[in-house]
Amino acid sequence: MNELKIALQSLKMSVRTRMQYRVDSLVATLAVFIRESANIIVIYLALLKFDNINGWNVNEMLFLFSLLFLTYAFVVSLFADLRDFSRMIREGRFDRLMVRPRGLLFQLILNNADLMASAGHGTLGILLFLISAGKVGICWDFATILYYLGAIIGGVLLQGGMFIFFSSLSFYFLETNSLREIFYWNMRKFAGYPISIYHKLIQGLLIYVVPFAFVNYFPAQYLLRKPDLINYNEIYIYIAPLVGIAVYLSSYLFWRVSVRRYYSTGN
Amino acid sequence: MRAYVEFAVKKFQDKMAYRLDFFMGIVNTAITILVYLCIYKALYGDAGEVDGISYPMVATHFVITLGLSNAFHYNEMFLQDKIRDGTITNEFLKPVSFILRLLAENIGEGAFKIIFHFIPALLITLLYTKLCPPVSLLGLPVMFCSVALGYLILWLISFIIQTWSFWLFSVWGIITIKNVFVSILSGSLLPLWFMPEPLQKILSFTPFESIYFTPVRIYLGELSGRETVFALAVQAMWVALLCVIANMFWKKGTKKLIVQGG
Numbered sequence A: 001m002n003e004l005k006i007a008l009q010s011l012k013m014s015v016r017t018r019m020q021y022r023v024d025s026l027v028a029t030l031a032v033f034i035r036e037s038a039n040i041i042v043i044y045l046a047l048l049k050f051d052n053i054n055g056w057n058v059n060e061m062l063f064l065f066s067l068l069f070l071t072y073a074f075v076v077s078l079f080a081d082l083r084d085f086s087r088m089i090r091e092g093r094f095d096r097l098m099v100r101p102r103g104l105l106f107q108l109i110l111n112n113a114d115l116m117a118s119a120g121h122g123t124l125g126i127l128l129f130l131i132s133a134g135k136v137g138i139c140w141d142f143a144t145i146l147y148y149l150g151a152i153i154g155g156v157l158l159q160g161g162m163f164i165f166f167s168s169l170s171f172y173f174l175e176t177n178s179l180r181e182i183f184y185w186n187m188r189k190f191a192g193y194p195i196s197i198y199h200k201l202i203q204g205l206l207i208y209v210v211p212f213a214f215v216n217y218f219p220a221q222y223l224l225r226k227p228d229l230i231n232y233n234e235i236y237i238y239i240a241p242l243v244g245i246a247v248y249l250s251s252y253l254f255w256r257v258s259v260r261r262y263y264s265t266g267n
Numbered sequence B: 001m002r003a004y005v006e007f008a009v010k011k012f013q014d015k016m017a018y019r020l021d022f023f024m025g026i027v028n029t030a031i032t033i034l035v036y037l038c039i040y041k042a043l044y045g046d047a048g049e050v051d052g053i054s055y056p057m058v059a060t061h062f063v064i065t066l067g068l069s070n071a072f073h074y075n076e077m078f079l080q081d082k083i084r085d086g087t088i089t090n091e092f093l094k095p096v097s098f099i100l101r102l103l104a105e106n107i108g109e110g111a112f113k114i115i116f117h118f119i120p121a122l123l124i125t126l127l128y129t130k131l132c133p134p135v136s137l138l139g140l141p142v143m144f145c146s147v148a149l150g151y152l153i154l155w156l157i158s159f160i161i162q163t164w165s166f167w168l169f170s171v172w173g174i175i176t177i178k179n180v181f182v183s184i185l186s187g188s189l190l191p192l193w194f195m196p197e198p199l200q201k202i203l204s205f206t207p208f209e210s211i212y213f214t215p216v217r218i219y220l221g222e223l224s225g226r227e228t229v230f231a232l233a234v235q236a237m238w239v240a241l242l243c244v245i246a247n248m249f250w251k252k253g254t255k256k257l258i259v260q261g262g
Helices: A002-019 A022-050 A058-078 A085-090 A094-098 A104-110 A115-132 A142-169 A177-190 A200-209 A217-224 A227-231 A235-259 B002-016 B019-044 B055-071 B078-085 B088-093 B098-128 B139-166 B172-185 B197-203 B213-220 B225-256
Strands: none
Touching: A002 A022, A002 A104, A002 A115, A022 A058, A022 A115, A022 B019, A022 B172, A058 A115, A058 A142, A058 A217, A085 A142, A094 A104, A104 A142, A104 A235, A142 A177, A142 A217, A142 A235, A177 A200, A177 B019, A200 B019, A217 A235, B002 B019, B002 B098, B019 B055, B019 B098, B055 B098, B055 B139, B055 B213, B078 B088, B078 B139, B088 B098, B098 B139, B139 B172, B139 B213, B139 B225, B213 B225
16 A cells, blocks of 8 residues: 555655646647657558558557557556666666665665656557547457456556566666667557568567567467468467466566666766 | 857767777668568559559669658757757857857768768668669759758758757657657658659648658659759758758747856
């Protein structure tokens, strides 16, 4: 119970901090929203001309994108400090957490929710979902809704787990940003499209190494059953929500092992 | 002039110091090319040509555009940071023009990106895909003129927005929005050939078309001799116009500048 109270207090603090600069926060939210919309606008314009991409029409594409944005809205409010972790270490702010009477990861997860980014991604995700969900032929009964919620939670845990993994690497290497740039941010850009269009190598990366495919492609396939599913083992679409949990747990274990190596960068 | 060349060279050497950055830059660029070519290929499906544009033309368009946008990738928060911490005053004391110095440094950094990120990535790309060769050897110098003008247009738009930090608390949001507009409307993600007809009409009256699309069309030989001259003139006109606007904002801003403390 006490933990929950701290969590709420921390969230309140985040809101208050952001609200100090009201206009600036609003512009930042808008900027994130517009920046992320760019891909959507491009694929929309492209499909006006080309009709479909590997069998996926415009609404199905929007649905695929919506999963990516909805999950990330939660990720960026829960795991913002882990996103910027290497900077935190460099500036020595991590030491502060070590003297407080709560778990390190617990504090990191609660601190500093990036609410502007969250609002930007969330609004876009909800918008895309509302536009597309009724037009892609999904029968929204109890089972599909349950699967959908599971997939969202799984997607959040999966991306959060990856943030924890990359943050743990900071205990071994001084500079992890370029690694993160290539393996996280680049891969995330690719995950917006049906992965079947890519080179086999990139498909492999998206399924087995940086498993973004389980955040949106396979959950969307469970609901849509597009013909390109035949390239993959069908079991993937059923285990998609569970992959998130597995990634999160193994990242958590890796973190536990790695954090012991930490010694401050000094000042 | 010598001083500005020095600035450009200095920045270039600065960048050379980071080896890891250099390696990651190549990988990043190569992956981006690979992925977008996959997307275009999937869009084309079995169609050989769409609206008279073939897949190799689109691929070439994307690769050239990416190279140019790579060259134009620098810290757009530079002016804001200088104003915030007050070090902008030091710049006024130096016997060089701040604007030209900034431009020189950006060109230096751009040259680094082209030579060490883009060209290696391009060579990797050529291993697995065919791109269109330039239409004629004579076309190449003309294209380079067009590229230079396009670069100036892009740079001036960015500089104009940067000068707004004399008035605004933070320009990060506006810069982000500007970049989205540029990347969509200049056709760097989806070539302007495939934009809806009315949008293409509107864009021909904006500077966006002149940034990447004109150089690429010259490279592919889509423009006749007369059209080329006209396109270059349009580019030059935008450069002149944006120069005037940039100068106006810069003059007004520096007059208004108040630095607190020191």
